[in-house]
Amino acid sequence: xxxxxxxxxxxxxxxxxxxxxxxxxELFCCxxxxxxSLMVNLVGVExxxxxxxxxxxxxxxxxxHDWLSQLLRQFLQEGFIATTITILDIDATHVRxxxxxxxxxxxRHDFATEIKAVTYHQLSVFCQDGRWRARVIFDV
Amino acid sequence: xxxxxxxxxxxxLWEIPKHGGMRVPGRVYATQALMVDIQKDAALExxxxxxxxxxxxxxxxxxxxxxxxxxxxxxxxxxxDAEEGAISPGGVGYDINCGIRLVATTLSSSxxxxxxxxxxxxxxxxxxxxxxxxxxxxxxSKAEEKKLTTEGVRWxxxxxxxxxxxxDYTEENGCLAGADPDALSDEALSRGLTxxxxxxxxxxxxEIDRIEEIYQPDVAAALGLSLGQVAxxxxxxxxxxxxxxCEDALKVMxxxxxKYCITVPDRQLACAPISSPEGHQYLAAMACxxxxxxxxxxxxxxxxxxxFLHALQIxxxxxxxxxxxxxxxxxxxxxxxxxxxxKQKVWVHRKGATRAFGPGHPAIPASLRPLGQPVxxxxxxxxxxxxxxGTERAMQExxxxxxxxxxxxxxxxQAKKAGRGRDLESELGKAGVIARYRGKGTFAEEMPYAYKxxxxxxxVVDHAGISKKVVKLKPLAVIKG
Numbered sequence: 001x002x003x004x005x006x007x008x009x010x011x012x013x014x015x016x017x018x019x020x021x022x023x024x025x026e027l028f029c030c031x032x033x034x035x036x037s038l039m040v041n042l043v044g045v046e047x048x049x050x051x052x053x054x055x056x057x058x059x060x061x062x063x064x065h066d067w068l069s070q071l072l073r074q075f076l077q078e079g080f081i082a083t084t085i086t087i088l089d090i091d092a093t094h095v096r097x098x099x100x101x102x103x104x105x106x107x108r109h110d111f112a113t114e115i116k117a118v119t120y121h122q123l124s125v126f127c128q129d130g131r132w133r134a135r136v137i138f139d140v
Numbered sequence: 141x142x143x144x145x146x147x148x149x150x151x152x153l154w155e156i157p158k159h160g161g162m163r164v165p166g167r168v169y170a171t172q173a174l175m176v177d178i179q180k181d182a183a184l185e186x187x188x189x190x191x192x193x194x195x196x197x198x199x200x201x202x203x204x205x206x207x208x209x210x211x212x213x214x215x216x217x218x219x220x221d222a223e224e225g226a227i228s229p230g231g232v233g234y235d236i237n238c239g240i241r242l243v244a245t246t247l248s249s250s251x252x253x254x255x256x257x258x259x260x261x262x263x264x265x266x267x268x269x270x271x272x273x274x275x276x277x278x279x280x281s282k283a284e285e286k287k288l289t290t291e292g293v294r295w296x297x298x299x300x301x302x303x304x305x306x307x308d309y310t311e312e313n314g315c316l317a318g319a320d321p322d323a324l325s326d327e328a329l330s331r332g333l334t335x336x337x338x339x340x341x342x343x344x345x346x347e348i349d350r351i352e353e354i355y356q357p358d359v360a361a362a363l364g365l366s367l368g369q370v371a372x373x374x375x376x377x378x379x380x381x382x383x384x385x386c387e388d389a390l391k392v393m394x395x396x397x398x399k400y401c402i403t404v405p406d407r408q409l410a411c412a413p414i415s416s417p418e419g420h421q422y423l424a425a426m427a428c429x430x431x432x433x434x435x436x437x438x439x440x441x442x443x444x445x446x447x448f449l450h451a452l453q454i455x456x457x458x459x460x461x462x463x464x465x466x467x468x469x470x471x472x473x474x475x476x477x478x479x480x481x482x483k484q485k486v487w488v489h490r491k492g493a494t495r496a497f498g499p500g501h502p503a504i505p506a507s508l509r510p511l512g513q514p515v516x517x518x519x520x521x522x523x524x525x526x527x528x529x530g531t532e533r534a535m536q537e538x539x540x541x542x543x544x545x546x547x548x549x550x551x552x553x554q555a556k557k558a559g560r561g562r563d564l565e566s567e568l569g570k571a572g573v574i575a576r577y578r579g580k581g582t583f584a585e586e587m588p589y590a591y592k593x594x595x596x597x598x599x600v601v602d603h604a605g606i607s608k609k610v611v612k613l614k615p616l617a618v619i620k621g
Contacts, residue, residue: 008553010551010552010553010554011181011208011551012181012207012208012548012549012550012551013207013208013209013214013547013548013551014208014209014210015552039271069387073327073331073380075271076271076272076331076380076383077272077330077331077380078272079271079272103272104271104272106270106578106579110580110581111270111271111578111579111580111581111582112552112556112579112581112582112585113341113342113552113579113581113582113585114271114340114341114342114579114582114621116234116235116342116383117234117383117386117387119210119211119408120210120211120390120394120407120408120410121209121210121211121406121407121408122210122406123407137210139210139233139234140342140552
């Protein structure tokens with residue numbers, strides 16, 4: 001089994017990620033951690049708080065968009081950063097997950113960039129040759 | 141790299157001929173040198189994509205600070221017929237009414253030179269910035285928030301933030317008509333509750349500047365600006381409430397397009413007829429977010445005044461703080477423009493572009509009307525920003541629009557790499573700028589070397605005649621999230 005991994009799309013004005021994994025659960029977990037790691041260096045973020053999240057949508061693309069938007073809102077409103085994500089349940093119309101992490105502390109954490117939103121621009125989620133792939137562009 | 145055909149019209153203007161599903165041609169203001177950079181990514185394809193919008197009139201326009209966005213290019217202007225056209229939330233952007241305000245003082249830079257570090261500390265302590273920061277009005281109720289989104293800047297003035305004249309010197313008098321808080325989602329209202337009077341992060345800033353150069357002495361004098369004078373620039377928007385409003389509308393319109401038989405080349409361009417229920421709802425919510433942003437900048441201006449008074453131990457009279465003008469650069473507006481000699485009602489999307497109405501326009505406050513509308517173009521935090529005025533030529537060519545900023549030169553990753561091992565704060569210090577910031581990463585991404593020289597962008601709009609330079613401002617201290 002190949003591991004889940006992500007690549008940062010390095011563009012002048014925006015930020016994005018390409019993610020690949022063996023299962024949708026790994027894909028969503030990896031994309032979520034990628035989102036947080038673009039904003040904050042996850043080294044030094046501790047598991048001080050546990051949260052559970054459920055997101056529903058109509059298809060895989062919308063689900064990934066809404067899932068990442070939900071995680072982003074938690075960061076922007078409360079400063080919450082997840083350092084581990086466990087996908088409890090997932091199909092094309094819903095994802096339920098447990099997040100552990102803590103709130104941003106400018107003294108202890110290395111804050112990189114504030115992402116403002118998850119866009120629909122070039123958004124894709126698909127499975128090819130048994131490997132799940134996604135592409136997401138963020139508004140920064 | 142783009143494969144599009146582009147034709148040069150003159151030294152500062154290029155045209156993308158109509159092809160495929162484009163309803164109008166594209167037009168881009170740029171020099172040959174800027175065009176080389178612009179062609180490196182998909183920004184010109186995005187200008188062509190915008191030309192697919194139902195009801196678009198004239199040209200799909202792009203300003204010289206154009207760069208690759210999502211859906212619309214940043215620096216894009218598109219006017220659509222007010223009855224037949226479609227409104228696109230992506231053509232306004234997530235940060236609805238992100239904008240700039242310029243505030244003059246009666247101080248001279250020599251008056252505050254020694255106190256600058258103290259002033260920077262006071263501003264940094266007074267103005268909430270960075271992720272999760274809460275506002276100057278911590279106990280806002282939802283009912284009060286709804287009132288704020290309907291009344292705009294008057295709401296803040298009535299609560300002691302600034303003076304009555306400030307509304308006159310704010311685009312739309314700080315209140316976009318048609319706001320209906322019932323069009324906002326609960327989520328949008330929740331996100332807005334604690335963020336009134338917060339700067340945010342990323343490229344947003346509050347800056348103390350000195351007027352360094354004057355290009356049109358008579359206009360500068362009429363605006364009450366002189367060399368060496370201290371001014372303040374605030375760049376921020378509608379925070380989480382605006383972001384959520386855009387996101388909510390993209391969802392609704394993404395689904396509604398099929399019903400209205402609209403197809404667009406990019407999902408982020410999702411739109412709905414202006415006259416449709418979806419169009420009405422978005423415009424009512426967008427106006428709320430625009431009004432929230434004006435309140436946000438108004439409150440921060442007032443907080444900045446308090447910080448100055450506290451740090452310098454002077455009276456409001458001695459400080460003489462006076463709003464010069466406040467512009468938005470992410471917005472859609474109902475306007476009347478003359479097309480082929482005939483007056484036409486349109487909605488103008490400005491996505492990373494600034495309104496630049498020419499002299500005599502009734503939307504400009506009476507005292508400034510003969511000069512043209514003030515236009516504020518911020519540069520990076522180390523070099524300079526510009527004040528310009530709108531022109532009659534902008535009315536004829538660009539629906540009264542011009543550029544909005546410098547545009548990035550380096551990606552965020554490149555900028556951070558370039559900053560490794562360097563003492564960025566002391567580098568800025570050598571350039572005469574004191575910085576106070578929350579996130580080291582953001583600070584590195586926002587260094588001057590990561591941006592294009594805004595002077596090159598401003599020179600294009602000046603030479604093309606769609607706005608004219610009045611003064612250049614040099615930053616002395618900058619506050620960032």
